[in-house]
Amino acid sequence: xxxxPAAAMQCLICMDEVTNEARACGFCSKRICRTCLxxxxxxxxxxxxxxxxxxxxxxxxxGSLVEGDLHKRRSxxxxxxxxxxxxxxxxxxxxxxxxxxLMQLCASEEAGVSFYNVSDDIxxxxxxxxxxxxxxxxxxxxxxxxxxxxxxxxxKSPTDRGNVTTICKFYLTLLTQTIGLTQEHARxxxxxxxxxxxxxxxxxxxxxxxxxxxxxxxxAVVPSSPARVGGxxxxxxxxxxxxxxxxxxxxxxxxxxxxxxxxxxxxG
Numbered sequence: 001x002x003x004x005p006a007a008a009m010q011c012l013i014c015m016d017e018v019t020n021e022a023r024a025c026g027f028c029s030k031r032i033c034r035t036c037l038x039x040x041x042x043x044x045x046x047x048x049x050x051x052x053x054x055x056x057x058x059x060x061x062x063g064s065l066v067e068g069d070l071h072k073r074r075s076x077x078x079x080x081x082x083x084x085x086x087x088x089x090x091x092x093x094x095x096x097x098x099x100x101x102l103m104q105l106c107a108s109e110e111a112g113v114s115f116y117n118v119s120d121d122i123x124x125x126x127x128x129x130x131x132x133x134x135x136x137x138x139x140x141x142x143x144x145x146x147x148x149x150x151x152x153x154x155x156k157s158p159t160d161r162g163n164v165t166t167i168c169k170f171y172l173t174l175l176t177q178t179i180g181l182t183q184e185h186a187r188x189x190x191x192x193x194x195x196x197x198x199x200x201x202x203x204x205x206x207x208x209x210x211x212x213x214x215x216x217x218x219x220a221v222v223p224s225s226p227a228r229v230g231g232x233x234x235x236x237x238x239x240x241x242x243x244x245x246x247x248x249x250x251x252x253x254x255x256x257x258x259x260x261x262x263x264x265x266x267x268g
């Protein structure tokens with residue numbers, strides 16, 4: 001007995017048939033093709049046009065496309081790791097979003113790849129003012145002072161690839177020492193985050209698969225000395241232990257050549 005063929009996916013706006021590469025809303029799953037996506041109007045929470053600090057909204061459910069992406073990622077983590085708390089899962093995806101934005105800013109500076117409908121300066125200001133990033137950094141670093149120092153460094157040198165490396169190290173520490181993933185599995189997740197960031201792709205299936213393909217959890221390790229931002233300028237990072245440094249260095253910012261090979265698409 002043959003099954004009923006799956007209905008073709010259509011763009012919510014132009015109704016053309018689309019593939020999995022189209023942008024999907026994380027809340028209602030409606031898809032928007034790459035041709036229509038740049039023409040969406042940025043609006044604020046009151047529904048008014050706001051090109052500087054607004055957000056792209058799904059024409060169907062009016063949900064934020066960015067928040068929809070994070071919602072789907074949190075769901076993928078909850079499915080793969082049901083013992084991970086809601087707050088930790090939220091901090092993981094918020095840090096992933098911060099890593100993605102910093103990688104895109106570095107690629108824009110080094111290779112001239114455009115990811116946004118607004119100037120990079122506006123994106124930088126939005127990152128520095130975002131309360132979600134601020135509260136996440138305070139929880140992950142376990143220090144409001146260290147979080148402020150790191151935010152100051154990001155604001156002063158947003159396209160410094162060293163900043164991306166710093167955040168990536170904290171991300172790997174969060175995955176390995178807080179929820180107990182192996183170093184290898186944590187790096188695979190980070191690689192997937194970086195790949196989707198530089199291609200402006202929101203592939204929830206592949207993201208969920210890399211989480212679901214985890215090796216058995218290893219016991220969480222209590223670091224002998226917590227990672228900290230050192231130096232007067234907050235630019236030098238000391239890892240949790242000297243044994244982690246070699247693995248963490250693999251989580252690096254993209255080079256100009258690597259970024260230039262990625263598709264030139266705008267972030268929704």
